[in-house]
Each structure stands twice: as C-alpha cells, then as structure tokens.
Amino acid sequence: MANIAAQRIKREFKEVIKSEEVAKCAIRVELLNDTFTELKGEIAGPPDTPYEGGTFVLEIKVPETYPFNPPKVRFVTKIWHPNISSVTGAICLDILKDQWAAAMTLRTVLLSLQALLSAAEPDDPQDAVVAKQYKENNEMFQITARHWTNVYAGGPNINKDCDDKIRRLADMGIEEHQARVALSSYDWELERATEQLFS
Amino acid sequence: MADYFEEMGWQPLAEGQAPNHYLHFARLLRDFNIFDGLSEKLPPPVSKKVLESIPTITLEQDGKQCTICLKEYCKGDTAKQLPCKHLFHNTCILPWLTKTNSCPLCRQEMETDDEDYEAFRKEKMRAKQRESDIENLHNSMFS
Ligand SMILES: [Zn+2]
Ligand SMILES: [Zn+2]
Numbered sequence: 001m002a003n004i005a006a007q008r009i010k011r012e013f014k015e016v017i018k019s020e021e022v023a024k025c026a027i028r029v030e031l032l033n034d035t036f037t038e039l040k041g042e043i044a045g046p047p048d049t050p051y052e053g054g055t056f057v058l059e060i061k062v063p064e065t066y067p068f069n070p071p072k073v074r075f076v077t078k079i080w081h082p083n084i085s086s087v088t089g090a091i092c093l094d095i096l097k098d099q100w101a102a103a104m105t106l107r108t109v110l111l112s113l114q115a116l117l118s119a120a121e122p123d124d125p126q127d128a129v130v131a132k133q134y135k136e137n138n139e140m141f142q143i144t145a146r147h148w149t150n151v152y153a154g155g156p157n158i159n160k161d162c163d164d165k166i167r168r169l170a171d172m173g174i175e176e177h178q179a180r181v182a183l184s185s186y187d188w189e190l191e192r193a194t195e196q197l198f199s
Numbered sequence: 200m201a202d203y204f205e206e207m208g209w210q211p212l213a214e215g216q217a218p219n220h221y222l223h224f225a226r227l228l229r230d231f232n233i234f235d236g237l238s239e240k241l242p243p244p245v246s247k248k249v250l251e252s253i254p255t256i257t258l259e260q261d262g263k264q265c266t267i268c269l270k271e272y273c274k275g276d277t278a279k280q281l282p283c284k285h286l287f288h289n290t291c292i293l294p295w296l297t298k299t300n301s302c303p304l305c306r307q308e309m310e311t312d313d314e315d316y317e318a319f320r321k322e323k324m325r326a327k328q329r330e331s332d333i334e335n336l337h338n339s340m341f342s
Contacts, residue, residue, distance in 0.1 A: 001294050004267065011269045067267060068295050068303045102303035103266035 005066040009036040012105045027110040037062045046118045050145035054153030070100035080148040082122040082131035092126035129185050140187045241299040243313040256280050267291035283307040
C-alpha cells in the first residue's frame with residue numbers, strides 16, 4: 001500500500017509542477033522527504049478577499065493508505081478564517097474527511113483550500129470565535145483577517161489601528177501574538193481584551 | 200464577563216469549585232485532532248465470494264485513466280470492474296479491497312464476510328430505502 005502511495009505522489013508532483021496554477025504562482029508543492037510522506041504546500045490568498053496578497057504555507061502528510069484516504073493537511077501560517085483553527089491550523093473541509101475520493105489529488109486539495117478562502121462556511125465552523133465574528137460583525141472579521149494576512153502571510157495591507165492597539169498591550173508586558181488573539185476575539189475593543197488578558 | 204462564558208457555552212466556576220482538568224485535556228486533544236484517527240476505522244474487507252466474482256474486462260480503447268495510480272489505460276489493458284461500474288487496475292484495487300469494502304471513487308459498499316457489519320449495513324440500506332419510498336410517495340401525492 002505504501003508503494004502505491006509513493007508512486008501516486010511522484011506522479012502528482014509532476015502534475016502540480018506542470019499545472020498552470022503554478023505558472024500563475026497560485027499553488028505550489030515541495031517534497032520534504034524522499035519517502036514522499038511529507039510535503040509542504042503553498043497557496044496564494046485569492047483576489048478580492050482579506051487574504052489577497054498573502055502566501056499561506058500548509059503542512060501535508062500523506063498516509064500509507066493514500067490515495068484511498070485523504071492527505072492530512074494543516075495551515076502552518078496563522079490565519080483568521082471560520083473553517084480553520086486560529087490556534088492549530090486544523091481545517092474543516094469535507095473533502096479532507098468523508099467526502100474524499102481516490103480520484104482527488106494534491107492539486108484538487110490545494111485548489112479547494114483556495115476556494116475555501118474565497119467562500120467560508122460559517123455554519124460548519126472549525127473556529128467558533130472566528131465564525132461568530134464572521135456572522136455577527138463581518139466588517140470586523142474582514143479587518144481582522146486582513147490584519148492577520150499582513151502580519152503572518154506577508155500581505156500588503158498594514159492596519160495602523162490594529163498595530164497600535166497591539167503595541168499598547170505589548171507595553172503592558174503581553175506577548176504580541178497573545179495580544180493579537182485577544183483583540184481579534186473581542187472585535188479590537190482594547191478594554192475588553194485587556195480585561196480578558198488580566199482576569 | 201458572563202456574556203463571554205455564554206458565548207463559549209461555558210459556565211463560570213462557583214465558589215470553591217475546581218476546574219475539570221479532564222475536560223480541558225479532552226478539549227486540547229480535540230483541538231489538536233488527536234481523535235481523528237479513531238473515527239477512521241474502516242469497514243471490513245469485501246467478502247471472498249464477491250471479490251472472486253468481480254469481472255476483469257479488456258479495454259477497447261486508450262484514454263481512460265485509473266484513478267488510483269493516475270496512469271492512462273492503453274487499448275488491450277485489463278481492468279477490474281466493480282458493481283458500480285468503476286474501473287481500476289487489478290494491482291491498484293486489490294490491496295484496498297483486502298482492507299475494506301467500498302469503491303474508492305464513489306464509496307458504494309459491497310458485501311463483506313463480517314456478520315455484525317452485514318447486519319449494520321443492511322439496516323443502513325433499509326433506512327435509505329425507507330427514505331426514498333417516503334420521498335416517492337410524497338412526490339406522487341403532491342406533484
Ligand atoms: Zn492503476
Ligand atoms: Zn464506484
């Protein structure tokens with residue numbers, strides 16, 4: 001079985017490398033070991049989304065039973081999205097679970113993840129806090145997601161207001177990422193975030 | 200702070216109450232996908248009888264692709280055809296069917312030699328049948 005998996009990844013690797021999405025710099029895969037079980041993926045944030053301009057790194061683990069079972073994929077780059085855990089990078093996407101079929105490939109997985117960044121499914125959330133913000137304060141969600149893209153994925157949109165608030169918490173001795181999480185979770189209300197951090 | 204706990208579906212601790220560390224640990228395990236592996240247990244393999252009866256067909260033209268290895272078939276190649284009509288190389292599909300009982304493409308299940316699983320599978324199929332019967336009845340009444 002392991003042999004089928006390795007052969008399959010080898011073929012797919014060529015397929016992804018040759019595909020036109022790579023030429024457009026939208027998706028990329030890289031091998032991390034010579035047994036074809038660990039790969040690094042990269043997707044570009046889709047245009048007209050808060051993720052635009054960012055590059056998101058994925059950890060891809062290929063099980064011995066591939067392609068009968070899906071690869072295990074996780075975001076390494078921190079991201080603010082209802083279907084992706086802001087803590088662990090775990091992804092809630094049906095084709096990575098029960099809707100997987102053997103005909104799918106790494107290329108389909110990466111393209112589906114890119115599509116997920118364009119169209120979130122807040123009713124099937126992986127991160128409850130993000131999903132709640134997405135549904136109840138979408139403008140704040142857009143600001144937060146864009147800010148995280150800027151900080152963690154190299155996106156171009158600097159948000160001075162967010163950076164200032166984080167700096168104020170940092171001045172109180174709070175670690176930067178922790179401050180960002182608290183502010184993001186409380187719609188960037190400095191007072192409520194501070195209260196939570198010091199409670 | 201009460202609203203935050205409510206949002207999260209949590210309850211603040213009462214006076215003198217200690218946090219439930221097991222619960223926290225379970226949440227941590229869940230967040231790191233530790234439980235995922237447990238639910239991945241596959242149904243048993245296809246029954247010997249069904250496995251032996253799966254026909255081998257000879258392809259009459261090039262072009263189609265085996266979705267397991269992604270290689271294209273050439274005219275004259277042989278392939279296994281499952282009851283759902285999906286085709287695979289013998290060497291590609293065999294290792295899978297000795298592990299579990301479904302088509303890797305459409306997930307259609309085949310009979311197994313496992314009695315307990317068969318009882319469960321038949322119950323599942325009956326439930327599906329009932330659902331479609333009701334749907335048909337509904338459609339015939341209201342169309
Ligand atoms: Zn094949
Ligand atoms: Zn099938």
